[in-house]
Each structure stands twice: as C-alpha cells, then as structure tokens.
Amino acid sequence: MKADAIVIGGGMVGAALAYGLRRQGLDTLMLDEGDVAFRAARGNFGLVWVQSKGFDCPEYAAWTRRSADLWPDFSDEIEELTGTGLQHQRPGGLHVCLSGAEFEDRTRQMRDLSERSGGAFRYEMLERRALDNLVPGLGPDVVGGSYSPLDGHANPLYLLRGLHAGFRALGGRVRLDARVTAIRRTGATYRLETGTGKLEAPKLVIAAGLGTKPLAAMLGMTAPIDPVRGQILVTERARPFLGMPLTWVRQTGEGSIMIGESREEVGFDDGTRWQVQARIADRARRIFPFLERARIVRTWGALRPYTPDGLPIYDRPPDGADAVVASCHSGVTLAAVHAGVLAPAIAEGRLPDDVGGLGTGRFHVH
C-alpha cells in the first residue's frame, strides 16, 4: 500500500499530526499498533496547561503558549467536522501552594517564566484571600497560588476520538494492529514492514509514544524516551462547583472530579499502588477538604513518554531524508500546535523554527 505520508502512532501526537497532514491535502496513512501498546493517550488528565511548562526552556514555554492560543479555534474545528465536542474551556488555571515556602518558590518560578517570555506569559500570584474569590471551599493549608489566564482544560478522550474521526472525515486512512517491524529506505521512499503487510511512502512520521525509541533507532536516531508513570483518581459525579482547573484537581464536563498527579519510574508497569494514591488523595483533601465525602469510582496508572530533560523531541534523521520523530508528554496541550503548525511544516518537508532547539542533539555529550 502506498501513501504520500505514513504516520506511525495513533495516539495524541500521531493522530494530531496525521489529521494535520491530511488537512494539508496529503494522502496520509496512520498506523496504530493496537491494544498491546501502552496508550498514554488513554490515560491523560486533560489540562491544556501553560503555567508549569518550560521553566528552563523558553522555546518550549513559547510552543506551549502558542498551542494554548490555538486551542479554541482547533476545538471548534474538530467539533464542526465531527460533531464531537471536546469540552474545551479556558477560564484560566490555578496552582495552589500549601506552604509559605512553596509560595515563595512559585513566585520566583512564575517571575522567571514571565521574564524569559518577554511578558508573553501572563500570570498573577494570589494571596489566600484573593483565591477565595476565585475558587470556593479551599482548606486551611492553602496559603496562596499562581493564576494564569492562559490555562484551560478539555476532555482528552473526546480529543482522541475527535482527532481520529476528523482524520477519517477528511479521507485519511487508518491501519489498526499495524506494528512496524522494519523500516528501510530506498532512494526517496520509505518501506515499512508491518504484521499486516508492506507499506511505502516518501514521507514518514514516527510519533509512537513509548514505541518511538526503537523505531527512531531504525532511522539511525537516538531518542531517549522512557516511561514515567502517573496515577489518577476519579470521583463520582458531583454538581459543578469548580469553575477552573487546578494543577492537580479538575472537574470534568460531566461533573466527575479528576485528581492527580504522581511520578514514578517503574519501567513498563502501568499498574497502580495504593501508597501513591493515598498521597494524591491526601493532597487533594488538603486543597478541598469536602472531597473527603466524594467516592473514588476509578483509578488508573498510565505511562508518560518521558525524556531526560522532560522536553519534547522534534527531529529529522541525520541522512537528510524526509522523516520526523515527534514525542512529548503533553499531547493534549500540544495537540493544537501539532495539528496546526507542526503538521503543515512536516508537509513541506521541514520542522518549524519554533522547535529548532528540541532535536535529539541536545542529548549527545561531546
């Protein structure tokens, strides 16, 4: 089977890029490995989040802001095309601090982030009294927090469904259970072997989450992407009370309260541990004491595709061929910029200047 472009990966990054490439008119084939994959895109929290991204990397911070700015139109576009509403809202977001020391650290981080963005990152540090006007029911341990009007949230499962449905609606082709076992290049043509047949295209995108590392190696590229587990708790549905998302607590469009987050390096184990969940629940209870009355109805663990510096990877192979490796752990936040900016550049055979510093060269020690 032949196509103009093949995207390996049907998760949040792959689907956004496949959708964006098809939108540019390329005959695009999206490959999904199947349910044997670790599927980070099924485990997201759902923030479209700016205020914690790129403390040490202005380029990533700007890329994130650009995506958050594109999100409203992107969300409307997917809804119009597919009928799937993504529940995107941008009421701003809050990061609460549970001690004076946390508040001081946060104040410094936010100031640095804003200065390095030339003022493009907008935020306010709010004392406790000001927070009470924004969010009801905060516990006594909350001393203050940072608010940014740039933050928002969306339903990540509707996003994934919307991207797939949008891609198909535009005429994109999907192959399921298509695990790629070999990649070869003959001249300007990539030839892929999968469990279900041979495929070829002059343009190749590898956006396979935790499957990216071995696939990139087939192109002679080193992509150090390893799993970092996060666990999430979800409560029964409650009447709407929370008008904006917090870093670790958000109320969904249906009323459920999602509670995160955690970080564990446990290899390819996407299970859960009550010890970690107890810590997550305790922090949520310190923020909103009334959550003690809420029943937890679901919990899960999911594996983030993580790099050593926590930043995304966007790179092309050293042989100059027309391939791109794309990976990040904020596939929801970056979906809009992936579909609207990265994909059009890839269609032209290049990467956007915005992400020139996010190649794999930064990991090579000379």
Next chain:
Amino acid sequence: MFTEIATDPGAPTVTIVFEGREIATRAGATVAAALLAAGELHFRDTPVGAERRGPYCLMGVCFDCLVEIDGEPNRQACMATVRDGMRVERQRGAAGIGP
C-alpha cells in the same frame, strides 16, 4: 414485573421509606431488591441528560441504581442492605459534594 422468591420465609419484616412511600420487605434484602419487588423502577435521574435510570447489573458494577440513603448521596442500592426505618430517595442528578 418482579416476584419475590422467599429464600428465608422466617426473616423478619422491615419497613423502609422510598420517596415518602412505606415499603415492607424482609431483613437481609438489598435496597434494590426491595424497591424492585415493590414495583419501583425509577431509581435516579442521570447527571447530564436527566434521564431516568434503574438497576442494571445488580452486582455493584454499573452504578445505575444510585439512590440517596439516609441523606447520603450516590449509594448503590444493589450493595446496601435494608434496615428498618431507612429513608431512601431518588438520586436526582449529581451529588452535591462541593462546598
């Protein structure tokens, strides 16, 4: 409709109150069984679409039988055992858990 199969005819009768209606049942029954035997099928209204729902799985999985029991919202009727004088109300939409 449902017919009660008396597995323990000697069990004492208890009375619960559902939406103001007194319902006689037997000790040991689940709230869901007692309500179904009394012909009650409408247990809750869904939080988003306000649609009527009643028990489906009767084994603690589907969460379609949610009711308010003695003031506590979102209880699974199929997993709660009746108690004399228990007051049960329909779960109308989402629980008011917030502040």
